[in-house]
Amino acid sequence: MVFFENLQKVKEHNSNPNNTYSICLNQFSDMTIEEFAEKILMKQDLVDHYMKGINWRTQGAVTSVKYQGNCGSCWSFAGAALMESFNFIQNKVLVDFSEQQLVDCVISANGYYSQGCNGGFAVESLDYASKVGITTLDNYPYIAVQKNCNMTGTNNGFKPKQWIQVPSTSNDLKRALNFSPVSVYVNAYNWGGYKSGIYNG
Structure with a gap:
């Protein structure tokens, strides 16, 4: 039937x-x-409990809010921010990493689907950095324009060792926060005039 x-x-x-x-x-x-x-599908529960409240900002694991300018590079900011937090959790040092390196280097010529200022995927930035390393923002400043990749070799700074893609349920995101900050994709179409508060769209 x-x-x-x-x-x-x-x-x-x-x-x-x-x-x-x-x-x-x-x-x-x-x-x-x-x-x-x-x-067949992924089971929803990653762990059987989660903390009722955690603020990774007060733990010192999140860098300041940044401005991407007129470049569709939000994916690189999400990836860099995750690695900043991973680095803090692992090494207890908060360092700003280079979004520009990701914009310039996580590209089709290197086997990725991301397209610099025309959009991309945070998970690809993690994959790239796990192989090549991500340098600091001071070493590779952000300019909001895609240029030629200015990195060579495979030892360019922090390398994330592991990460997971979390099923998109509220409880799974809460559980994932037990371990580190998370990156999420949202439709920011109505955010042009955002000022403050919690967006619940």
Whole structure:
């Protein structure tokens, strides 16, 4: 019965010209959505508890707010900020790392999908830094324009050793905060006039 229901979903989906991707019957076609989620998808609970309150800023693990200018490099700021916090937790020293290095070097020529000032992925900045290292902001200042990568070698500063992508539930994010600050993606379309307070959009 489940197989035939999924067959019908495949037919309906693939016959809709508005869909931008196609689906097919495969090894999961005899599973309900619930069975698929239970057997295949990531389990939601990372740990079985979380602290009721933690503020990594008061722990000294977060650098000041920065300005990305007219460059779509928010992803590099998220990646650099995570590594600043990882470095603090590991070495007890708070250092500003170079967003510009990420903008310039985490690019398609180096095997990444990120596109400098045209957007990118914080997780790619972590992958890059784990191989090459990330230098300080003083050594590689931010200029809000993508330039040629000015880093060579594989020993350029801090190298994150491990990280995880957290399932996007509130409890999982709270649990992840037990270990370090986190980076999240949000739709900032309405943030142009933001002044203060907690955005709950």
